[in-house]
Amino acid sequence: MNPRRKKRLLITCSLIFGLSLAMGLTLFALQQNIDLFYTPNEILEGKNETGVKPEIGQRLRVGGMVLTGSVKRDPDSLKVSFDLVDNKAGQVTVYFDGILPDLFREGQGIVAQGTLKSKNSVDAFEVLAKHDEDYMPPEVADAVKGMSNLKTEQ
Amino acid sequence: MWKWLHPYAKAEHSYALAGKLMPWFLVLTIPSFIIGIVWGLAFAPADYQQGDSFRIIYIHVPAAMMAMAAYSTMAIAAFIGLVWQLRLAEMAVAAAAPVGAIYTFIALFTGAAWGKPMWGAWWVWDARLTSELILLFVYMGIIALYNAFSDKVLAGRAASILTLVGVINLPIIHFSVVWWNTLHQGATITKFEQPSIATEMLIPLLIMIFSFATFLGVMILYRFRSELLQREQHRAWVIKLVQIKGRG
Amino acid sequence: MAFTSFSDFIAMGGYSFYVWLAYGVSIVSVIALITHSVLTRKKILKQVEQRLQREKRIKAANNREHSL
Numbered sequence: 001m002n003p004r005r006k007k008r009l010l011i012t013c014s015l016i017f018g019l020s021l022a023m024g025l026t027l028f029a030l031q032q033n034i035d036l037f038y039t040p041n042e043i044l045e046g047k048n049e050t051g052v053k054p055e056i057g058q059r060l061r062v063g064g065m066v067l068t069g070s071v072k073r074d075p076d077s078l079k080v081s082f083d084l085v086d087n088k089a090g091q092v093t094v095y096f097d098g099i100l101p102d103l104f105r106e107g108q109g110i111v112a113q114g115t116l117k118s119k120n121s122v123d124a125f126e127v128l129a130k131h132d133e134d135y136m137p138p139e140v141a142d143a144v145k146g147m148s149n150l151k152t153e154q
Numbered sequence: 155m156w157k158w159l160h161p162y163a164k165a166e167h168s169y170a171l172a173g174k175l176m177p178w179f180l181v182l183t184i185p186s187f188i189i190g191i192v193w194g195l196a197f198a199p200a201d202y203q204q205g206d207s208f209r210i211i212y213i214h215v216p217a218a219m220m221a222m223a224a225y226s227t228m229a230i231a232a233f234i235g236l237v238w239q240l241r242l243a244e245m246a247v248a249a250a251a252p253v254g255a256i257y258t259f260i261a262l263f264t265g266a267a268w269g270k271p272m273w274g275a276w277w278v279w280d281a282r283l284t285s286e287l288i289l290l291f292v293y294m295g296i297i298a299l300y301n302a303f304s305d306k307v308l309a310g311r312a313a314s315i316l317t318l319v320g321v322i323n324l325p326i327i328h329f330s331v332v333w334w335n336t337l338h339q340g341a342t343i344t345k346f347e348q349p350s351i352a353t354e355m356l357i358p359l360l361i362m363i364f365s366f367a368t369f370l371g372v373m374i375l376y377r378f379r380s381e382l383l384q385r386e387q388h389r390a391w392v393i394k395l396v397q398i399k400g401r402g
Numbered sequence: 403m404a405f406t407s408f409s410d411f412i413a414m415g416g417y418s419f420y421v422w423l424a425y426g427v428s429i430v431s432v433i434a435l436i437t438h439s440v441l442t443r444k445k446i447l448k449q450v451e452q453r454l455q456r457e458k459r460i461k462a463a464n465n466r467e468h469s470l
Contacts, residue, residue, distance in 0.1 A: 035334045137199035140202070
């Protein structure tokens with residue numbers, strides 16, 4: 001390799017290396033802000049790495065699985081409340097007034113956006129359904145029901 | 155190997171080679187597209203949770219995958235172009251950018267049309283969606299930068315540098331669903347694990363991925379040839395080519 | 403076949419708007435890309451051809467001048 005080409009190779013490589021280093025450090029610093037949501041356990045106990053707990057009145061998103069049997073609908077309006085759980089001990093109640101997405105059901109992963117009302121309840125103005133990466137026909141889903149097809153989101 | 159590769163570093167030979175390869179890619183694209191789209195839309199079973207809305211996967215996933223594949227190709231070409239000062243590699247970068255941009259747009263748009271009924275929102279600022287949007291902006295930046303210079307040697311170099319800068323975004327897109335809590339689900343098809351999709355749904359998906367890949371090849375080759383003609387328009391071989399075309 | 407009738411197919415289990423919107427916009431963008439690529443190539447070839455003809459005319463004019 002001639003020296004000029006070697007120099008260009010060096011410059012190009014250091015450009016890539018420097019940029020990835022800068023980007024990596026930025027992302028590392030931003031880590032908790034890039035997370036879309038808190039898990040119920042993180043609302044109660046604080047973030048895993050930093051221990052940062054959300055304050056009451058703070059706008060946040062909470063993501064977890066709808067606890068089976070916890071969905072309470074108001075018969076006269078669209079008001080609904082349900083509990084979100086995760087694979088740790090956390091449990092947070094979400095209050096929502098609006099139309100739920102098609103995928104909303106018990107056992108489904110949900111991300112709710114709203115304000116923290118008390119230590120373990122959230123007043124949501126938006127409820128989004130989170131689904132997993134498994135796709136299968138209904139017959140197959142019936143066959144594996146009770147197995148591990150309903151993963152907790154984490 | 156260099157002896158064998160050397161003639162293709164000449165514009166005229168690359169033009170001929172690209173022209174020879176293109177029909178093969180096209181022959182693979184058309185039937186796989188038709189089979190894949192009909193299979194995916196009409197014959198694959200509906201999903202147990204998402205019903206028929208999951209059929210959007212058959213364009214969403216191939217477009218997203220190939221948008222990233224196109225970018226990887228461009229990054230390699232940009233690297234070669236910068237280090238060895240190979241103008242042909244820079245032309246390949248310029249040829250691939252619009253195709254990648256369109257694929258990224260398709261991935262974003264179909265994702266929105268899928269997210270609305272399933273998640274409940276067209277758009278969410280989660281790490282996966284945001285990094286994919288950044289990819290679209292990077293693609294548009296490369297295209298704009300390349301067209302901004304009238305000196306195409308300078309333009310090629312500037313676009314190549316921007317391509318290398320943007321390459322950091324690729325691992326971020328890929329691992330965003332692993333590193334952070336996102337609304338977007340994890341990868342369905344990974345290299346090392348069994349895909350988490352039923353086989354009768356997977357086959358048309360793989361066919362569509364193949365189809366998008368070969369179409370990417372067709373478009374890159376076609377645009378690469380145009381790029382060559384444009385930049386070599388004062389050379390004898392282009393003049394000869396145009397004269398033959400004009401007579402015929 | 404996942405659908406029993408053609409209208410069933412169009413209805414897409416109630417998601418027709420989203421499915422056909424996604425497929426429609428994708429096809430339109432791909433067609434736009436193809437059209438743009440073809441037009442660009444044609445434009446370049448035409449430009450070169452026009453330049454060659456211009457050069458030919460200039461050459462012919464010069465020759466006439468010299469022969470006078």
